[in-house]
Amino acid sequence: MSENQTDADIKSRKVYVDEGEDFSTTQSYGRRVVTPVRFSTDARDVGWVRENVPCQAACPADTNVPAYIQTIVEERYSRSYEINRMANVLPGTLGRICSRPCEDACRHGWAGNGDPVNICHLKRAASDLKTDGHRITENLYAPSGKKICIIGAGPAGLSAAHDLSMLGHQVTILEREEVAGGMLYYGIPVFRLPRDVLDVEVHNSTRLGVQVKTGVNMGTGVDDTKLSQLMKDYDAVLMAMGCMLAIPLPLKGLKDGDIDPVIEAPNAEYGLDFLTELHRGEEKVVGKRVAVIGAGFTALDCSRVALRLGADDVSVHIRTTEKYIPVTLEEIFESKREGVKILGLRTPVGLERDKDGNVTGVRFVQNRLGGYRANGRREAVPIEGSEFVEPCDTVIVAIGQKTINDVMDIDVGLDRWHNVRVGENGMTSVDGLFAAGDFVSGATTVVEAVGHGREIAIKLDTWLMERVRRKKVVKIEPVDGPLRERAYDFIPRQHIPTEPMATRFDDLVTEAETGFEKDMAHEEAKRCYLCHMKYEIDVDNCIYCRACIDVAPRDCIKLVSGVEVKDDGTYGDLQETKQWDKVGAIWIDNDECIRCGACFMVCPTKCISIVKQEIFYQDV
Amino acid sequence: MSSAPHLVIIGNGVAGNRAAEILREKDKDCRISIISAGPLLFYNRYELPDVFKGRQDWRDYLENPPEYFSDNNITLRRRSIVADVDTERRKLVLAHREEVGFDQLLVATGGAGYLPERLQETASLTHQFTTYRSAMKMYKALPKGGRVVMLGGDMIGLDLARTLIETGYQVTVVPGDRTFWPHEISAEDRPKYLAALETMGIEVINHGEVERIEDTSGGATARRVVFVSGETVSADVVVTQYGLAPMVDFMSTAGVDIERGLLVNPQLKTTRDEIYAAGDVCQIWEQESNGYRFYYGWRNVRKMGEISARNMMGADVPFETEVDEQLIIKDDGSIDSPFWEYSA
Numbered sequence: 001m002s003e004n005q006t007d008a009d010i011k012s013r014k015v016y017v018d019e020g021e022d023f024s025t026t027q028s029y030g031r032r033v034v035t036p037v038r039f040s041t042d043a044r045d046v047g048w049v050r051e052n053v054p055c056q057a058a059c060p061a062d063t064n065v066p067a068y069i070q071t072i073v074e075e076r077y078s079r080s081y082e083i084n085r086m087a088n089v090l091p092g093t094l095g096r097i098c099s100r101p102c103e104d105a106c107r108h109g110w111a112g113n114g115d116p117v118n119i120c121h122l123k124r125a126a127s128d129l130k131t132d133g134h135r136i137t138e139n140l141y142a143p144s145g146k147k148i149c150i151i152g153a154g155p156a157g158l159s160a161a162h163d164l165s166m167l168g169h170q171v172t173i174l175e176r177e178e179v180a181g182g183m184l185y186y187g188i189p190v191f192r193l194p195r196d197v198l199d200v201e202v203h204n205s206t207r208l209g210v211q212v213k214t215g216v217n218m219g220t221g222v223d224d225t226k227l228s229q230l231m232k233d234y235d236a237v238l239m240a241m242g243c244m245l246a247i248p249l250p251l252k253g254l255k256d257g258d259i260d261p262v263i264e265a266p267n268a269e270y271g272l273d274f275l276t277e278l279h280r281g282e283e284k285v286v287g288k289r290v291a292v293i294g295a296g297f298t299a300l301d302c303s304r305v306a307l308r309l310g311a312d313d314v315s316v317h318i319r320t321t322e323k324y325i326p327v328t329l330e331e332i333f334e335s336k337r338e339g340v341k342i343l344g345l346r347t348p349v350g351l352e353r354d355k356d357g358n359v360t361g362v363r364f365v366q367n368r369l370g371g372y373r374a375n376g377r378r379e380a381v382p383i384e385g386s387e388f389v390e391p392c393d394t395v396i397v398a399i400g401q402k403t404i405n406d407v408m409d410i411d412v413g414l415d416r417w418h419n420v421r422v423g424e425n426g427m428t429s430v431d432g433l434f435a436a437g438d439f440v441s442g443a444t445t446v447v448e449a450v451g452h453g454r455e456i457a458i459k460l461d462t463w464l465m466e467r468v469r470r471k472k473v474v475k476i477e478p479v480d481g482p483l484r485e486r487a488y489d490f491i492p493r494q495h496i497p498t499e500p501m502a503t504r505f506d507d508l509v510t511e512a513e514t515g516f517e518k519d520m521a522h523e524e525a526k527r528c529y530l531c532h533m534k535y536e537i538d539v540d541n542c543i544y545c546r547a548c549i550d551v552a553p554r555d556c557i558k559l560v561s562g563v564e565v566k567d568d569g570t571y572g573d574l575q576e577t578k579q580w581d582k583v584g585a586i587w588i589d590n591d592e593c594i595r596c597g598a599c600f601m602v603c604p605t606k607c608i609s610i611v612k613q614e615i616f617y618q619d620v
Numbered sequence: 621m622s623s624a625p626h627l628v629i630i631g632n633g634v635a636g637n638r639a640a641e642i643l644r645e646k647d648k649d650c651r652i653s654i655i656s657a658g659p660l661l662f663y664n665r666y667e668l669p670d671v672f673k674g675r676q677d678w679r680d681y682l683e684n685p686p687e688y689f690s691d692n693n694i695t696l697r698r699r700s701i702v703a704d705v706d707t708e709r710r711k712l713v714l715a716h717r718e719e720v721g722f723d724q725l726l727v728a729t730g731g732a733g734y735l736p737e738r739l740q741e742t743a744s745l746t747h748q749f750t751t752y753r754s755a756m757k758m759y760k761a762l763p764k765g766g767r768v769v770m771l772g773g774d775m776i777g778l779d780l781a782r783t784l785i786e787t788g789y790q791v792t793v794v795p796g797d798r799t800f801w802p803h804e805i806s807a808e809d810r811p812k813y814l815a816a817l818e819t820m821g822i823e824v825i826n827h828g829e830v831e832r833i834e835d836t837s838g839g840a841t842a843r844r845v846v847f848v849s850g851e852t853v854s855a856d857v858v859v860t861q862y863g864l865a866p867m868v869d870f871m872s873t874a875g876v877d878i879e880r881g882l883l884v885n886p887q888l889k890t891t892r893d894e895i896y897a898a899g900d901v902c903q904i905w906e907q908e909s910n911g912y913r914f915y916y917g918w919r920n921v922r923k924m925g926e927i928s929a930r931n932m933m934g935a936d937v938p939f940e941t942e943v944d945e946q947l948i949i950k951d952d953g954s955i956d957s958p959f960w961e962y963s964a
Contacts, residue, residue: 337737
């Protein structure tokens with residue numbers, strides 16, 4: 001794009017792709033009009049991608065999902081992996097343990113469209129099936145001479161470290177534990193995330209000159225590394241220490257200052273400690289009957305670890321119901337398949353203990369469902385006088401995690417949840433001190449931490465370099481024809497193969513999900529609608545023959561009298577009409593369109609064009 | 621267009637049809653539609669074991685003559701699967717994208733045969749016995765006098781088992797947590813009831829957890845059940861009978877409370893005023909136990925259909941069960957259950 005050209009100039013230019021085409025071998029008498037590749041910041045184009053590629057919009061890391069799935073169809077696994085890496089430096093990791101907000105948003109899962117595409121496991125397929133020694137793509141910037149310290153080698157820290165080192169800065173990571181990876185290494189069981197996969201991705205995240213110092217304890221003690229000193233030694237400091245403190249169990253009658261019975265009882269502990277100690281190499285022991293209290297991934301992980309440690313009867317106790325807990329359906333399914341019982345509508349109010357202090361049972365109160373909370377989850381309303389006891393030999397409590405803030409020896413502004421407060425520019429109340437991931441937002445998911453780490457890295461770079469160096473644009477590229485076939489719409493969702501039960505419990509490291517073979521990955525990848533393909537009708541060339549409407553498998557092509565244009569310039573509701581004298585245009589309803597290509601193939605005047613619209617980061 | 625309210629019932633079983641009958645009785649003018657996923661008119665699922673007694677024509681199982689629906693001005697829409705319920709617009713979205721408006725909705729979809737998560741991979745090698753189609757499929761797969769291995773052994777399955785024994789087949793039950801479902805049998809009583817099954821001619825084996833099911837077509841029998849312990853049992857047909865799981869998936873975005881089933885108050889109303897539920901799909905609030913519970917069996921389900929319809933018409937009648945849920949061992953040593961009674 002030359003400097004003198006504007007977006008509007010390029011947009012108005014039309015290229016006739018069939019110029020010079022041998023018309024004796026094609027049936028068309030019209031000309032298909034497309035635009036050349038261009039980059040747009042127009043609100044309508046940006047808005048179109050946001051509204052029409054729901055998986056990408058839902059992904060906190062902004063992953064270009066349709067693009068990486070399409071490259072799997074093309075058997076370009078390494079490229080698919082690299083497309084993932086543009087947004088997220090941990091594709092093999094997140095392809096196993098992601099919370100999958102993309103799948104909740106997937107158009108294929110909308111009412112009447114069947115099941116969502118197995119996006120997460122396709123990400124894993126890209127990682128598993130890529131060639132050995134594939135070429136890693138890094139858009140390296142020249143060295144800036146700036147030094148940045150990142151505290152915490154978890155997903156947010158690693159993500160930020162990669163992007164900041166790519167942007168030319170000299171990055172050092174300080175990590176409290178002996179191995180980098182944060183909760184990925186210490187909080188997730190190996191049977192869900194093999195460490196060789198994690199190790200390679202951690203290494204790739206830091207290989208652009210990032211120095212990782214492990215065993216470094218931040219704090220205010222004599223031997224601790226001080227935040228105030230780091231602020232002097234580096235041009236900027238980014239805190240990404242995550243949420244490493246278990247939220248205590250709020251039992252009835254327990255007051256501030258009382259000894260926490262979960263810590264006191266020999267056979268009770270917090271899930272975070274249970275998993276962390278296990279992955280530090282400590283020997284963990286559980287009884288035959290294990291009660292896990294909590295409703296997240298950590299609770300389910302603890303329950304599955306307990307089964308592998310020899311427990312016979314493992315139950316997970318939740319306040320609401322399975323429908324409202326923040327874990328994936330697959331995770332619930334696999335846990336139940338292994339024998340975990342999920343028991344709903346109960347809140348723990350006390351621990352029954354014997355004379356030695358051992359917990360013999362958990363006292364619960366029965367709940368009913370209440371209203372919705374702001375985060376979309378449900379309230380649980382305890383029913384008076386409905387207490388009951390569930391006997392158990394071991395109790396594991398995993399009801400949430402919070403940040404540890406007393407490691408900071410300088411005053412940093414906190415929000416009302418006692419998390420570090422950051423401004424629009426990602427910076428805390430202290431100049432040059434940034435924060436990212438769960439340390440800012442409280443406990444969230446790995447993909448949110450990765451996404452936030454990446455977002456803060458760009459903001460930190462902007463602050464350091466005093467200018468924006470990368471901006472988000474929409475890349476618009478003409479496509480010759482449909483990349484899908486109608487038959488793909490009838491492929492059922494492929495479920496990831498798993499390890500047989502007979503060998504699953506032999507140890508703690510046998511991976512429960514074994515991954516897609518090539519054939520399965522292809523079948524599943526073909527299911528993707530490729531929502532980033534935009535079908536448009538050139539009304540100037542349309543002869544209103546209605547052939548496209550006749551072949552459309554859905555009510556996706558409409559005769560309209562007008563189209564609402566929203567305040568931000570994006571298109572809103574279509575004003576449909578059946579009266580010919582009021583028809584102003586024939587319009588493809590992108591909400592309904594499943595990119596089957598039937599309209600494109602049948603159009604006698606070739607007035608339907610396809611362009612690929614993708615979010616793209618451009619140097620400024 | 622008629623201004624009469626449109627009352628839509630999802631489910632063409634005992635609860636749904638009883639509700640339709642009462643609704644029509646109470647209001648001659650209202651529009652009533654029953655949405656059914658299956659292809660048949662309302663038929664008696666409880667009598668399906670009779671396929672092994674020679675009753676293989678689906679017409680033999682119909683509860684009403686075919687003209688019943690038109691005579692009573694009830695629209696029965698068969699082969700229509702509800703994909704979603706849009707409560708804000710009061711519309712059902714069917715799988716083929718059609719939308720059906722409603723003023724009041726009764727969900728009476730019942731339950732599908734529950735299959736434990738660990739057996740779902742081998743579902744294609746097992747049979748269920750929940751619909752006419754599945755009953756006939758099993759009938760055709762089973763050679764005369766052949767051997768059935770029944771995993772689980774809920775009361776629906778045991779009802780089938782006693783017919784199979786009566787008609788010359790061999791039945792082996794592999795008991796589990798849900799044997800005798802929906803009866804809850806204490807650990808100490810359990811051996812007594814399992815012994816009663818053997819008195820009835822049913823073999824009971826206890827090899828522990830099932831590991832997998834193998835296809836041995838071409839051999840003497842078509843299936844082999846492999847246990848975690850390494851032991852195996854061969855069968856012509858493997859049927860899974862682990863009780864019912866409520867069919868509520870399509871209600872997940874409807875804004876009503878769901879635990880395992882749809883949560884309803886004693887009047888069978890969900891958390892939305894215009895939506896009721898009846899039958900095996902709902903969990904009813906019970907004050908005494910401070911919790912929601914299921915009520916199973918033909919009598920309960922039929923009564924729920926009746927109560928829900930009356931309440932949809934403005935009454936305020938709570939559901940109360942009349943079924944004694946005791947599993948009985950008769951003088952001859954065999955068992956009997958109130959859930960095996962299914963006639964008015």
